[in-house]
Amino acid sequence: MLESIVEGVAACAKVSRVAVFALTSDEHYTFGAGIKCMEETRELHFSKTHPFVRWIRIHAHSISRSMLRHIEHVEQRILIEQMLDQTGAEVILPLFGRERLNGWLCVGRACSGAPFGLRNIEELTEMAEQVSVAIENSLLHENIALQKAMAENLLQAIPSGIIAIGRDGTVRWFNNGAEQLLGRSASELIGRPVEKVSSAIASMLHRCIDGKEAGEAQEWSEPISQKKMSILTRCLEQAGQCVGAMAVLNDLTQEHILRERQNNLERARFWNELSSAISHQIRNPLVAISTFSQLLPERHKDEEFRDQFQKLVLQEVEQLNSMITQLDEYANPPTLNFTPINISTLLDDAAKKADNTKEELNHSGSITITCSDELPLVNVDSEVMAQSIARLLQNSYLATHEHKTPKISIRASCGEIGIDRPAVIIEVTDNGPGIPEELQPNVYSPFCTTKNSGVGLGLPIVRRTMIDHGGLIDIRSSSKGTTVRLTLPTTERQ
Template sequence: MSAALPAGFNPANIVLDTIRHPVIMVAPDGRVAFANAEAEDFFRSSAAVMARGGLERFVPFGSPLLTLIDQVRERQAPFNEYRVDISSPLLGGEKLVDLYVAPVAELPGHVVVLLQERSMADKIDRQMTHRGAARSVSGLASMLAHEIKNPLSGIRGAAQLLESVVSDEDRALARLITDETDRIVALVDRMEVFSDERPIDRRPVNIHVVLDHVKALARNGFASKVRIVEDYDPSLPPVHANRDQLVQVFLNLVKNAAEAVSGRQDGEIVLSTAFRPGMRLSVPGTQDRVSLPLEFCVHDNGPGVPEDLMPILFDPFVTTKQNGSGLGLALVAKIVGEHGGVIECDSSPRGTTFRVLMPAWKEPRPGGDGTRQGEAT
């Protein structure tokens, strides 16, 4: 039995406006006969404006979308096409979409188009790759700890002995051996973090307390000359996380941002938090979908990330810094992934935004063992 709707309400329109993907219906003459709310946002025009002109006004000339619509009309059969580029200045930059196009049997010549943006799907795919890369580093770190650190201790000890008996001229060379040995050991120690597979002690954490702590560290150190701006949602619920590891994540991201704007008079870092209830992630191997409603961003107005680095940005040993190890962002991706979250990067010549999506803390249902999940003792 269906629920009664108020007079004047069209249930089909209500359902289509609820779908979080752009849906349009194209008439035989090319006009957009219908557009749901998401399509209005996507095409940056109201449904009324879109209805007054053809779809070709909103997509590039010769777009595969127009060709696909013609094929569906001709063959009266649905078609799918993946990774279609419909980018145009009108749409606000790069738009890579999957297309689902089908004829409307009740309205001859009309075609329905559903567009699914690829950006989020691609970023999540890359996130899985980053986690695989981090696991590879874990194995490498374990091997290095045993096979390299022990011989290095012997080399360092021998160099120290030499330093005490050689001439002043050779003492600098012995000290160089000691210093370089210490540098290699420090690098191996940093890599050993990746091999730590212990369960994470997660509790309800106020993200704003974490960000304020990171901001204080930055202002008294590496970002003392950079303007840091807050854009917080004060009503945000706690995040289900380990506080110390969150500090590590945002300390790395803020440090990267500070380095990106170094030397600029107008250098600025924006820390923002928001609630995004529509973001859900499928768990591989199950039918579960985890909600990731908490969004934490670190934005800088630096020159952006080189385009060729974007697909591998979170991989280990990838860096543009002269003396960088390339492990900072790889560690960030590992920590966020182990918390069940996702990290993204959007970059352009006008700036870079790192976006962390994480699950919120949920009170456990009553009737358990009497201890709330993650409750501080």
């Protein structure tokens, strides 16, 4: 481009010599192109702090030999004269862009040999302004091209698969990661309908364009290879208008393998712990029953003994039955039936389910429920969720039954889960002695319990219920009491 500029200037201005100095990527001004220029001119280069560069940037006007006598400072006059001599120029014209000095134009004598007059310099100045615009546009174009190339290289280097479509559903981008994950070539898909990639991916992207974008990544299995992937879709916008959509694909195969391996290890550890806990929990009732059974032949006529024996057997069998019920519930969770429900109704049901524990302990306290009728609905299995909250209330009854002034409360309020996801927060609080500090890291582990009986499956069951409902559970406990915080997503979306 610079060669074309100097040729055009030489032809239009009818001068014998033209040179252009331009700013390079390393922030230096060097010889860019020229006609009939001296060899020493071609070797010139200037830093941005060079005295001549500073002078022309400050004064921002053309300079000619005829104007040298008007420069008051001798040092500056000598500097400009040297520059004119080194470049063989009669006139030097600055080339300014929008925000910086992009270079300068050096123009030699007219081909006729006549000196430049004021009109000639004005014409050259107008020409220099046009050259400045051309150089500025060229630099902008180069910068945009560089940024585009870097962006393309970056998108191609990302291991994740990236598929982009236009609003018409045509594939516009299909990077190397997508080629490797899906086993398809970009050349056969770009410019084709996205349905050629996959009907499932096409459906997700079209839903995104229609404003039904899923906020979270969805898992998907590639039909042919059965490769597990996560797909995150996003709308592509320009000036506030949707112009297409993109999907980001990540391979989850290795993650699934590691997760399955971890699950197998945890399952093996679970059954080892379970067998140990069961043997201990079963042995105690059986020892008591066995002891009384051995004494029965000798004391079967003793009515008091028979009454004790009957009560003991019933009590121990009931304990065994309770433990088996918990184990069965933990090992075989029920199929969930999700329905929208009012929080107030859910909490009332939970409180009623915990009444049996209150009566058994002859507990003197009561549950205080704080819940606004304006809270949004939650989509839960009402029976399973109410039973889980009831378990927390039962724990609170057990923790406070010896307290002189027991306090148990449930508070429901609005909150968020993740980013921009409305939620309802349920807090169950009591003023019991709290969970011992050494047990707190393991409260969600089966068989971790502060009770004298039972296998400690209550909190693990509650935690699994929250996970199944897409919620969170958090426990904070001290010597002054315990608060269990449940966070449930609502049926509303922001």
